[in-house]
Amino acid sequence: MSAPTPALLYCAVNGIDNCTNGIGRQTKTLLATLERHHTRLAAAVGPFTPYLAAPQPGPATWNHDPEHLAYASRVVEHLGGRVIALPYDTDRPFWHPATWQQLSEGAAQAAADLARHHSRVLTIAVDTPFAAVPALTGHQRIHTVLALFSTAMITERPAPDPQHLDWERTAVTAVNRRPRAYVADIGTFLADHLTRDYGLDPAALTPWPSGLHLTHPDLAPMPAGDAHALAHRHGIPTDRPVVAAIARTDPTKGLDLLIDALTPLREDVHLAAIAVRTDDERAALFDTYQRQCDRAGLRATLIGDFDRHLPRALAALPTTRVMACPSRGETLANVVFETALWAQNGGAVVLAPARDGFTEQITDGHNGLLYEPASPGALTGGLRRALALTETERARIRRAAHTRVVAERDSAQHLGALLARYFPDRRGQAGRLTAHPVPGTRPPRSQATPSQHDFLEATR
Structure with missing residues (x-):
């Protein structure tokens, strides 16, 4: 029965x-x-x-x-x-x-x-x-x-x-x-x-x-003071603009592309990348990324273990200018949606390639920034563009991102x-x-x- x-x-x-x-x-x-x-x-x-x-x-x-x-x-x-x-x-x-x-x-x-x-x-x-x-x-x-x-x-x-x-x-x-x-x-x-x-x-x-x-506590914005403190505990300085990234050690995620693109900006920014080690041979990419940063003379903090609080802190940190998503392929990136909630009161705007699902998540200049991944130097150009945004422009983009995610997700x-x-x-x-x-x-x-x-x- x-x-x-x-x-x-x-x-x-x-x-x-x-x-x-x-x-x-x-x-x-x-x-x-x-x-x-x-x-x-x-x-x-x-x-x-x-x-x-x-x-x-x-x-x-x-x-x-x-x-x-x-x-x-x-x-x-x-x-x-x-x-x-x-x-x-x-x-x-x-x-x-x-x-x-x-x-x-x-x-x-x-x-x-x-x-x-x-x-x-x-x-x-x-x-x-x-x-x-x-x-x-x-x-x-x-x-x-x-x-x-x-x-x-x-x-x-x-x-x-x-x-x-x-x-x-x-x-x-x-x-x-x-x-x-x-x-x-x-x-x-x-x-x-x-x-x-x-x-x-x-x-x-x-x-x-x-x-x-949408209302889960781990998607709420972290207060700026708490974000500063958590960043400092991980060795992330807050006296210069931060470019953040959240990914696993997988070539698809394109962290190597981001490191290369940041090299011309090494005197101006600090990279804070959560690069979660995977369970196979790709875990060795973490050390590869670290060596790549060292060769480029890039100020960088790479974190290999996942802590749910750190992405919230990086997105909401007042000195984080960019949440970079340099993927070679992506269906729908969770970090785009999550950053819209974490950074609603201050912090990062999302920068992503104009490919795959990113184009349905982001309208360029409205709720984030897109760059043309096939164009040489476009990722560096997108980073420069994001860093040059005024506080008013950044607030407008963050507000639009938050509104869209709440309405659709x-x-x-x-x-x-x-x-x-x-x-x-x-x-x-x-x-x-x-x-x-x-x-x-x-x-x-x-x-x-x-x-x-x-x-x-x-x-x-």
Whole structure:
């Protein structure tokens, strides 16, 4: 006998017992949204039970932290769910299709198990390691949304691994042939990329814009005095303009490009870069970046470990002029959205290349600055332009950035709309609510739905 309530199963490889990248931040956003807004969401779409599925937590997990796992467990257990550990071969390379197949099979089985006890299961399969889940779920009570936040074509430029490409293309095109399977339309650039380069049927897209838990304490601006103190503890001087960057040690993130571009400005600025060491051979890039700064004579502070408070401090620091995002490829950069909140009272404006998802996040000169990445010297020129802004101009840009993020990136609204689309409400009718998609996103193939206003009214 099925229970009267549906279930939400969120499958992710980062953010449950660790938090080291953008996928981890997305998972943390979901957890905060559930923790603080579950009652509102249930009032709007009907009761539901959230579950998490993750690779078996433990020493094999990149930056495994029991406190992260305890928090994730506490959130979902309080709401009647649990964390489901997915066994996998920890002796095999994690970033390999064989491992991903094992994880996808485990997640599909978890969804099938939940379907025996819940009236419906909405499975959100997050990113490449869970990309095969839609092809492996066929139960009539299971709806699956594949939430890709990037692809090998974007992150492994200029020469993506052929095995990674084959895995992603097979998984994406499988959605075209599966009933009750969808791909999350998180933004215009990625949706166009998946349809053009991977063969996704546009009718399979379902709106779920990338968002933030806007009122979470770790997105609040840090007071200037606290930001100064934290910067000093990390050896970051505040007597000259600071150029900040937040990334992991991955060539895609382009920290080497930023260091080169800052060399002509070495007498005028200090680079403060959080370059989080990854769990593979790319971790050695941290030392490479340090040597590059030394050779260039660039005043720089590189931090290899992630501390959630330091990005807040750097963004809000009055002497931080620029939050630089020099990526070679980026779908939608969390740091762009987060900086808009952290720096609303003072601090950094964002500088990014006019490529990929940055162009839907930033309108040049309005809520940030863009430069042409293919033009020689353009990044240095963009840095000069940012440093030359007056305080009035910087305040105007920061204000516009904050206004836009608050208007477009509320994760509670987005999650409520997604649940309403696939969960029946308490009267047994199909969900009738949706979040207002960001410009350029497409309606789902399931059905047309009303405006964001309906969801806002229902959750007040």
